[in-house]
Amino acid sequence: MKVLISGGGTGGHIYPALALIEQIKKEIPNAEFLYIGSDNGLESRIVPDNQIPFKTVTISGFRRKLSVENVKTVLRFLKAVSTAKRYIRDFHPDVVIGTGGYVCGPVVFAAAKQRIPTLIHEQNSVPGLTNKFLSKYVDRVAISFEASKTFFPKEKVALTGNPRAQQVYEASLEKSGGRLTELGLDPNQKTVLIVGGSRGAKPINEAFLQAVPALKDKPFQCLYVTGDVHYESIKSELTTFGELTNIVCVPFIHDMPQVLKHVDLLVARAGATTLSETTALGLPSLLVPSPYVTNNHQEKNARALENNGAAKVIVEKELSADRLVQEMDASLEKENWQVMHEAAKAMGTPEAATTLRKLMEEVIAEKQ
Known part of the structure; x- marks a missing residue:
């Protein structure tokens, strides 16, 4: 053929x-x-x-x-x-x-x-x-x-x-939580992955940095993917907060499927590929749609998940450190997380x- x-x-x-x-x-x-x-x-x-x-x-x-x-x-x-x-x-x-x-x-x-x-x-x-x-x-x-x-x-x-959903779902079965250990995280602790794409997303970066003082004392850990362009400046700024035992910063993750399998919550844009990955794995998400795309399709993608209970949407103009931390806390509560997990899984196409x-x-x- x-x-x-x-x-x-x-x-x-x-x-x-x-x-x-x-x-x-x-x-x-x-x-x-x-x-x-x-x-x-x-x-x-x-x-x-x-x-x-x-x-x-x-x-x-x-x-x-x-x-x-x-x-x-x-x-x-x-x-x-x-x-x-x-x-x-x-x-x-x-x-x-x-x-x-x-x-x-x-x-x-x-x-x-x-x-x-x-x-x-x-x-x-x-x-x-x-x-x-x-x-x-x-x-x-x-x-x-x-x-x-x-x-x-x-x-x-x-x-x-x-099709990306099946690729991610099958790849996620290949490795254990050892990948989190390699990244400097505790595989036994709840993990929030924050990512804005390969080049990063400035509004997400800014909100996260402002949220660090509140996040560094939380009972969950954060894996922060800055994007290559912003990595050095953000890594430098993070040092001003002192020792951060529950926050790890990296420029890019090449083996995302293995990492996603061991993440409890994703904070990201709402591109179609990202959403196919999260639903394939039943991963709850906080979505910050890019307003700079044709027909505002990212927000419409994100609302499809939110309307089914699989995600929460924060439009960019409403994104702040306080809102980000509030939604993280709420989404990681056991009952809320389970509802979002089951809803995301139901929408998945593995x-x-x-x-x-x-x-x-x-x-x-x-x-x-």
């Missing part, structure tokens, strides 16, 4: 694609892959690092307002479609899958026009322009949130969850990658 995958721009589009590829390799060992992305997106580094054949097209996203730049985007799109057709002709894929980001637009469109089996995967509760456009042409649309159904042709939609792989095979069979 030959599988062509396209998606990029952010990790939220790339990591689900990689999780799906990993699962297909496990279940179909002789499968071959080609990944098409942009030459300047994160995928241009991440995908080749995972030893996956990689090709590029040149494309940019549409502006939501009329502009001269959109005319250029149309021309780039048409050229990218032509390039994608050449890649498709050379690779002869059995199926083409788009995981979001404007780079998959011309690739999946080109495949659909050549009547190759196609499907797209939407990670967010509110889809982006590219997936809305592609939904008119593809055979099936896989979604991660029930709320996404209304944006797509109902006869094409299938709720699969996010077999999402396998479900999406099965949907892929259905699409292929339907076109034969």
Whole structure:
């Protein structure tokens, strides 16, 4: 079987694609892959690092307002479609899958026009322009949130969850609490993980630093992931609080699944990948959605969890040290934690990658 995958721009589009590829390799060992992305997106580094054949097209996203730049985007799109057709002709894929980001637009469109089996995967509760456009042409649309159904042709939609959920769930079973010890934490103590993404989130950083005087005497410990950019300055500032026996600061965690398994509460942004990870593990969370994303989709993602009792949402303008500590205390209370844990677990999709792989095979069979 030959599988062509396209998606990029952010990790939220790339990591689900990689999780799906990993699962297909496990279940179909002789499968071959080609990944098409942009030459300047994160995928241009991440995908080749995972030893996956990689090709590029040149494309940019549409502006939501009329502009001269959109005319250029149309021309780039048409050229990218032509390039994608050449890649498709050379690779002869059995199926083409788009995981979001404007780079998959011309690739999946080109495949659909050549009547190759196609499907797209939407990670967010509110889809982006590219997936809305592609939904008119593809055979099936896989979604991660029930709320996404209304944006797509109902006869094409299938709720699969996010493939990253299965990857994290299975990886979390591989190691014991020894990973917390390596990080300088007590595996027998309640742990709160605070993280704002690979580059950090300034509002979360600021609220946490202001909360340190209150947190250093709490009966739980904090693992604080600052992001590489902010690490040195924050580490220096933490030294002004004296000895902190229950707070550990690191710039980045590469083996997040093993750490998440032994965390009791997560404080983070509300990207789709993060939420798929927390629900797969039944992990309660305090979510601070980024207000700087298209259609405010992070808050809508977060509200989906909050409405089911799996998380608490703190919008950025209401984030403060006092509010942060208050919500941590409340969420770690035994009864509250158990309710959130069960609600998150109920929303989890620990077999999402396998479900999406099965949907892929259905699409292929339907076109034969």
